[in-house]
Amino acid sequence: MSILINKDTRLIVQGITGSAGTFHARGCRDYGTQVVGGVTPGKGGTQVDQIPVFDTVGQAVQATEANATMIFVPAAFAADAILEAADAGIALIVAITEGIPVLDMARVKTRLAASNWIGRLVGPNGPGLITPGECKIGIMPGYIHKAGAVGVISRSGTLTYEAVWQLTQLGIGQSTVIGIGGDPINGSSFVDLLALFEKDPQTEAVLILGEIGGRQEDDAAEYFKKNMSKPMAAFIAGQTAPPGRRMGHAGAIIEGASGTAAEKMKNLERAGIRVAGSPESLGDTVASMLSKKSTASK
Amino acid sequence: MKLHEYQAKTVLQQAGVPVPQGVALLKKEDLPAVLKKLPAGPWVVKAQVHTGGRGKAGGILRAGTAAEIETAAATLFGKKLVTHQTGPDGVIIQKLYIEQAMTVQKELYAACAIDRARGCPVLMLSTEGGMDIEELARTKPDAIIYEPVDPVAGFPAYRARSAAARLGLQGAALNSVAGVISGLAKAFLAWDAALLEINPLGLSADGKAIAMDAKMSLDDSALFRHPDALAWRDLAEENPLDVRASEAGVNYIALSGTIGCLVNGAGLAMATMDLIKFHGGEPANFLDVGGGANTQQVTEAFRIILSDTKVKGVLVNIFGGIMKCDVIANGIVAAAKDVGMKVPLVVRLEGTNVEEGRRILKDSGLKLTAAPNLTEAAEKIVAATR
Numbered sequence A: 001m002s003i004l005i006n007k008d009t010r011l012i013v014q015g016i017t018g019s020a021g022t023f024h025a026r027g028c029r030d031y032g033t034q035v036v037g038g039v040t041p042g043k044g045g046t047q048v049d050q051i052p053v054f055d056t057v058g059q060a061v062q063a064t065e066a067n068a069t070m071i072f073v074p075a076a077f078a079a080d081a082i083l084e085a086a087d088a089g090i091a092l093i094v095a096i097t098e099g100i101p102v103l104d105m106a107r108v109k110t111r112l113a114a115s116n117w118i119g120r121l122v123g124p125n126g127p128g129l130i131t132p133g134e135c136k137i138g139i140m141p142g143y144i145h146k147a148g149a150v151g152v153i154s155r156s157g158t159l160t161y162e163a164v165w166q167l168t169q170l171g172i173g174q175s176t177v178i179g180i181g182g183d184p185i186n187g188s189s190f191v192d193l194l195a196l197f198e199k200d201p202q203t204e205a206v207l208i209l210g211e212i213g214g215r216q217e218d219d220a221a222e223y224f225k226k227n228m229s230k231p232m233a234a235f236i237a238g239q240t241a242p243p244g245r246r247m248g249h250a251g252a253i254i255e256g257a258s259g260t261a262a263e264k265m266k267n268l269e270r271a272g273i274r275v276a277g278s279p280e281s282l283g284d285t286v287a288s289m290l291s292k293k294s295t296a297s298k
Numbered sequence B: 001m002k003l004h005e006y007q008a009k010t011v012l013q014q015a016g017v018p019v020p021q022g023v024a025l026l027k028k029e030d031l032p033a034v035l036k037k038l039p040a041g042p043w044v045v046k047a048q049v050h051t052g053g054r055g056k057a058g059g060i061l062r063a064g065t066a067a068e069i070e071t072a073a074a075t076l077f078g079k080k081l082v083t084h085q086t087g088p089d090g091v092i093i094q095k096l097y098i099e100q101a102m103t104v105q106k107e108l109y110a111a112c113a114i115d116r117a118r119g120c121p122v123l124m125l126s127t128e129g130g131m132d133i134e135e136l137a138r139t140k141p142d143a144i145i146y147e148p149v150d151p152v153a154g155f156p157a158y159r160a161r162s163a164a165a166r167l168g169l170q171g172a173a174l175n176s177v178a179g180v181i182s183g184l185a186k187a188f189l190a191w192d193a194a195l196l197e198i199n200p201l202g203l204s205a206d207g208k209a210i211a212m213d214a215k216m217s218l219d220d221s222a223l224f225r226h227p228d229a230l231a232w233r234d235l236a237e238e239n240p241l242d243v244r245a246s247e248a249g250v251n252y253i254a255l256s257g258t259i260g261c262l263v264n265g266a267g268l269a270m271a272t273m274d275l276i277k278f279h280g281g282e283p284a285n286f287l288d289v290g291g292g293a294n295t296q297q298v299t300e301a302f303r304i305i306l307s308d309t310k311v312k313g314v315l316v317n318i319f320g321g322i323m324k325c326d327v328i329a330n331g332i333v334a335a336a337k338d339v340g341m342k343v344p345l346v347v348r349l350e351g352t353n354v355e356e357g358r359r360i361l362k363d364s365g366l367k368l369t370a371a372p373n374l375t376e377a378a379e380k381i382v383a384a385t386r
Helices: A019-031 A057-064 A075-087 A102-114 A158-169 A190-199 A216-227 A261-270 A279-297 B005-014 B028-037 B066-076 B133-139 B157-166 B171-190 B220-225 B240-248 B266-278 B295-306 B325-339 B354-363 B374-384
Strands: A010-014 A034-039 A051-054 A068-071 A092-095 A120-122 A128-131 A135-138 A147-154 A174-179 A205-211 A232-237 B022-025 B043-047 B060-063 B096-100 B106-115 B120-126 B145-148 B193-203 B209-211 B214-218 B251-254 B259-263 B285-288 B313-320 B345-351 B369-371
Touching (some): A019 A034, A019 A068, A019 A135, A051 A057, A068 A075, A068 A135, A092 A135, A102 B220, A147 A158, A158 A205, A158 A279, A190 A205, A190 A216, A205 B266, A216 A261, A232 A261, A232 A279, A232 B266, A279 B266, A279 B374, B005 B171, B043 B066, B066 B096, B106 B171, B120 B133, B171 B193, B171 B209, B214 B220, B240 B251, B240 B295, B259 B266, B313 B374, B325 B354, B345 B354, B369 B374
Parallel strands (some): A010 A034, A010 A068, B259 B313
Antiparallel strands (some): A128 A135, B043 B096, B106 B120, B193 B214
């Protein structure tokens, strides 16, 4: 078990004929993901690495029974690509594209909420997600992962790799690792995914990697306190970030006095979540949490 | 991208929001021509800077005659303005806006911003204008009305009227403020704004609303569809190193410490700054070279970091995913040779093709310290810059 994706997931790639789309479609397939098709309007009927290309998501779904999509469509057209996938009934939409206008995402959320689509949007502006050993939908290096019982949710890309690598080096495997993206408005929040990890029998503990800006981490703290039985650890990037400056990610900004790392760390700790003070101790923090848990259960 | 007040007021006026008549004075030499175009006085002469708190810092002067405008302009042009938002270095005033001074009976507050939790824009309205909204949210949270805006359908006029009614307005004031609220939402959506704030929103004795000050910033990701807004970008207001970095396609933010950082990925870049601090050092900058950086970008990134004279050492922290470690190692070697590194360099490489990357660094003949993990990287750079 895992959340959202496993060895049965059937993936299409929107924007498969672009350089990033082609490269990562291959990367996912090499990892073992069933990449059943791709979509590029006007390129239908061609192939990319023996993967059939379709003009529309609807055609791709009809021909391949795909149930997940990975979007590399350029930012100006990405919102439309997300809506097209939802309209075609794709249950899991993973948007990798960076730099989608914020109001485009607001419109996507409004339209999806008003539609009868039942599914999940992950991203945009994130690395995607992976269930180690089964399925990779995203741009992360597969080999740093190890199958296991820790769920990881992150607002960042390379910081997630760092955390996963530390876990793997300590022999701690991961159930599913998800990057929710660095934009101010995104498809899935920490809370949305914590709910899935709480229900997943394989997942025994969760690590979240947050950053400055917004109050998603505070919501996660509150959710943890009220609803979660599994132990949780966290790290917040940007303890030294100055207010009012966007730190690379569109969503990573301290607005006025809110969204600071200190405030988030305090709220997480107060809720009973273990907070790593430094990025070098991500793995150790999870390890000590797990050993405490196993001692407690004896 | 931040706009100046005079630009924001143009946007508001186009959306049907009344603003005082005024003329922008973009260069000292234009003053005689601008004086001829001015509306009737008295006037206010306002510094156009990308920072808040300008009034309290002496950036707004009143003038009753043309001679007083000249004196005010002479005082303000080139003046260093230090506000609570600028830090001690302040900003230099390079542009002015001269507008008709307004007498109003009441000052309200109206703004539109992105509400992350709701995933849509939200209007924030209050009868307590003239104050800092954060201060107001802290001291009188009940004095602010929040109205979510449907980003697809827009904000209907009847909801603007009912919001004005909730503010306790009646008669001419109700209709006039409702018009402002509608215009605010319309302009926010049409321009892909990140923030549009009218503070204060003046209300005259006969119930006419007028936007006395305006602050606006646009979503950088949406600028591609607003060429008219791009023409308004004021590079003179931006940090020259930030501009250089954005031209090179890297994200750079100058900080006050002594340890330069070069990292791939925004989250890891922030975490690396935190790591340095945790080990007793102070980061000199945030720098994310991005996921697909090439040798030229890495070289330019090194140049930008080293042009900060406070930098006593540089920490490179790369977790290669798609970006392979051997490629980045070649970039580091080329860049370090090109810029002539004179300060200690600590490199931590991990990820795809890491062995090859480490070998390239070792064989390069460069004076650098390799670190196998974050802890050692931090300890070594902090020790080297003490």
